[in-house]
Amino acid sequence: MKKRLWAVLAVLALIVAACGGDGEGTTTTAGAAATTTEGGGATTTEGAAGTTMAPEGDCIIGMSWNNYNEERWAKHDEPAMKAAIEAGGCTYISSDAGSSEEQQITDVENLISQGASVVVILAQNTQAILPAVQSATDQGIPVIAYDRLIEDANTFYVSFDNVLVGQLMAEVVFDLVPTGNYFILKGNGADANSDFLREGIGSVIDAAAEAGDITILEEDYTDNWDPGLAQTTIEQWLSAHNNDVQAIVSENDGMATGAAAALDAQGLLGTVVLSGQDADVAALQRVAAGDQAVSVWKDARALGTAAGEAAVQLAGGATLADVEGTGEFVYTNKESGVETVLISILLTPIPITQENLDLVVDAEWISAEDLCSTGGTVGPCA
Amino acid sequence: MSVVEASPTQPDVLEPGSRRSLGSFLRDNEIDTRMVGMIGVLLAIWVVFHLLSGGTFITPRNLWNLSVQTSAIAIMATGMVLVIVSRNIDLSVGSMVGTVGMVMAVLQAERLPALMGIGNPWIWIVSLVVGVILGALIGAFQGSIVAYVGVPSFVVTLGGLLVWRGFAWLTASGRTIAPMDATFQLLGGGSKGSLGEVGSWIVGGVACAGIVALMVNGRRKRRKFGFRLRPMWLDVALGVFGCVVVLGAVWVMNSYYLPENLARIYAEEQGIPWPDGGLQIPLGIPYPVLILVAVTLAMGFIANRLRFGRYIFSIGGNPEAAVLAGIKTKRTIVKTFMTMGILVAISAAVSIARLNAAVSGLGTLQELYVIAAAVIGGAALSGGIGTIPGAILGALVMQSLQSGMVLIGVGAPLQDVALGVVLVLAVAIDTIYRRRAATR
Numbered sequence: 001m002k003k004r005l006w007a008v009l010a011v012l013a014l015i016v017a018a019c020g021g022d023g024e025g026t027t028t029t030a031g032a033a034a035t036t037t038e039g040g041g042a043t044t045t046e047g048a049a050g051t052t053m054a055p056e057g058d059c060i061i062g063m064s065w066n067n068y069n070e071e072r073w074a075k076h077d078e079p080a081m082k083a084a085i086e087a088g089g090c091t092y093i094s095s096d097a098g099s100s101e102e103q104q105i106t107d108v109e110n111l112i113s114q115g116a117s118v119v120v121i122l123a124q125n126t127q128a129i130l131p132a133v134q135s136a137t138d139q140g141i142p143v144i145a146y147d148r149l150i151e152d153a154n155t156f157y158v159s160f161d162n163v164l165v166g167q168l169m170a171e172v173v174f175d176l177v178p179t180g181n182y183f184i185l186k187g188n189g190a191d192a193n194s195d196f197l198r199e200g201i202g203s204v205i206d207a208a209a210e211a212g213d214i215t216i217l218e219e220d221y222t223d224n225w226d227p228g229l230a231q232t233t234i235e236q237w238l239s240a241h242n243n244d245v246q247a248i249v250s251e252n253d254g255m256a257t258g259a260a261a262a263l264d265a266q267g268l269l270g271t272v273v274l275s276g277q278d279a280d281v282a283a284l285q286r287v288a289a290g291d292q293a294v295s296v297w298k299d300a301r302a303l304g305t306a307a308g309e310a311a312v313q314l315a316g317g318a319t320l321a322d323v324e325g326t327g328e329f330v331y332t333n334k335e336s337g338v339e340t341v342l343i344s345i346l347l348t349p350i351p352i353t354q355e356n357l358d359l360v361v362d363a364e365w366i367s368a369e370d371l372c373s374t375g376g377t378v379g380p381c382a
Numbered sequence: 383m384s385v386v387e388a389s390p391t392q393p394d395v396l397e398p399g400s401r402r403s404l405g406s407f408l409r410d411n412e413i414d415t416r417m418v419g420m421i422g423v424l425l426a427i428w429v430v431f432h433l434l435s436g437g438t439f440i441t442p443r444n445l446w447n448l449s450v451q452t453s454a455i456a457i458m459a460t461g462m463v464l465v466i467v468s469r470n471i472d473l474s475v476g477s478m479v480g481t482v483g484m485v486m487a488v489l490q491a492e493r494l495p496a497l498m499g500i501g502n503p504w505i506w507i508v509s510l511v512v513g514v515i516l517g518a519l520i521g522a523f524q525g526s527i528v529a530y531v532g533v534p535s536f537v538v539t540l541g542g543l544l545v546w547r548g549f550a551w552l553t554a555s556g557r558t559i560a561p562m563d564a565t566f567q568l569l570g571g572g573s574k575g576s577l578g579e580v581g582s583w584i585v586g587g588v589a590c591a592g593i594v595a596l597m598v599n600g601r602r603k604r605r606k607f608g609f610r611l612r613p614m615w616l617d618v619a620l621g622v623f624g625c626v627v628v629l630g631a632v633w634v635m636n637s638y639y640l641p642e643n644l645a646r647i648y649a650e651e652q653g654i655p656w657p658d659g660g661l662q663i664p665l666g667i668p669y670p671v672l673i674l675v676a677v678t679l680a681m682g683f684i685a686n687r688l689r690f691g692r693y694i695f696s697i698g699g700n701p702e703a704a705v706l707a708g709i710k711t712k713r714t715i716v717k718t719f720m721t722m723g724i725l726v727a728i729s730a731a732v733s734i735a736r737l738n739a740a741v742s743g744l745g746t747l748q749e750l751y752v753i754a755a756a757v758i759g760g761a762a763l764s765g766g767i768g769t770i771p772g773a774i775l776g777a778l779v780m781q782s783l784q785s786g787m788v789l790i791g792v793g794a795p796l797q798d799v800a801l802g803v804v805l806v807l808a809v810a811i812d813t814i815y816r817r818r819a820a821t822r
Contacts, residue, residue: 221794236788257739265572267643282560
């Protein structure tokens, strides 16, 4: 009897746990059976609650998220995009594919059948989404590739310039360490962004490395951008070179957190110049305290606004090239060598250093209180 | 396991004419040849990396780092052995590290300082205790589903792998939580997180005395029950060997000095003038390693001396027989998973203290390393067989390979290939070894 009670309790607890996850409105299950859109109804997501409704006007913009389960989409990207779309007199509807490539194709079709005249896609897979894009463009519906590139010349690409991100972080580091020894911590090897970033970093330091001014002692990819792995790697590199390093170029802030812990154990934190990107809270705190030289900031809200505004113009009948502020982006597929020319808006990221910490505080990206809680003494913390 | 293999009825004298090989000599004297082999392999790995890295692998600094890097996985591997021995598996430990680590981090970085004030000395204790309780609850919960509902542990913990990873994200909406409480950070090693010279020698001395006492006590008991005794010289040699290893390890830890920059800061704080030769402050045994040692002793005691531990081995050896013998198998299984959960919490504490931050991906893929360590260390997935020192050696072999490859500049993809190959190779050799041992 007692045992049976246990069993029932256990099952109940599991169900409660599962529902607790759903109650948050974010989809935690990959494949996301719970978010399957039946009868053409798009899934309502947190933050978008109430916005996913029956079409009212003629101008509807459909947004397909690949996976809403990341803080920035709900907090920064979506509100900005929605505001820009509504300011243009259009309606915003959305769906969440829960990291499923198949689901995302269905989602795009559903958005179109709900009357979307422009579809914005944050693609789970840059190639698997192509059939859905093809079907949309066949129906004369413009497609905006949001943040991540889609390999189709008919899409409109809105993103930050990742090569520029690499360049900006390397410029700050190289400025501080024009001669000396470098470590380079690259991100996940399977992520194209790792190589975009490295390309930008190379544009600043490769010439100096060839000239012998600086020496790149070590350079490697880091599986899954894992901070713990980055820590172990830096510990080993420091041992191998007896701490004789002046700069560590880390391709993001998470790995910089691992590198900072490794440096701290050797008393080198703040002495060795360290870079990152994403403007993570922990990284900005390090910048304020002088432990990290730079974190390149990509304001997700600017990205959302740019995509929203472009969508409104496209819905109004503009062709891709008519949209304000566009340029051409040439993407070369690494395997096939095929070049795709994309009409695009590439936003400029901002390198955050001790000199311009005010920017992130003024933009309410981080509160001055949080920024200065770990001993920062400059800018907003002065 | 060697205890089971060698029975007291074994003939004392071998048949005349049979040549005694080293292997059979060791077996006759109840020395785990498998373990001896593993230690040999580990040393070989070290020497090879030492030569390839131009003399940086077998240095106090690298061995000190290696010991800290191994701790988090090794702590969990001691529990995974018992789970595997009981014919179960726990695939959720990596994700549990994420959830428990995140909860402990949020508590000490955000919740508790608001309640108790920043820098309150109770903060680290409260978050650690909450973490351990949470780990135990999660473990008991999963274990109950396995034992009482009868869902295979593979499925339950596969679900757990997804659920707890999700909770790790939900706990802080994917943010990175940093920094950790100043005292809590000591759990992760780092420059301040070690025992110092004197403390390390004391620990070494006590350990050495413990080894001698165990040897003496063992001989006394064996004589009392009329078991066959090892030759006196062999017991003495083993005791000396154990002491040399322990004291040697302490000596290595004490030969790693506080990095120069930190030593200068220390000198300034203490008002000591900077000596010409530099200030050499031995770091000693890092706290995570001390935690690992304590965990090993506790788990070894549980596995070999407590009824609970012996039940696990009986269940793994033959579940039906265990039930018929009156063992409460279900309750034992729940307790096994609960133990695993507690160890996960301790390991998570070490991990976040070491990184001085908790990230939502904390512990990703660690279940594979933990299982691999246990399996390389001789735990058989068919159940009933496994040792705790073996699992720690397994973890050390894995981490030595990984750290060594980084040291000599092998790229990330090739590291994964090498680790995978070694895992299969180790188990293949073990399988062949067991088969030959069985037919002998």
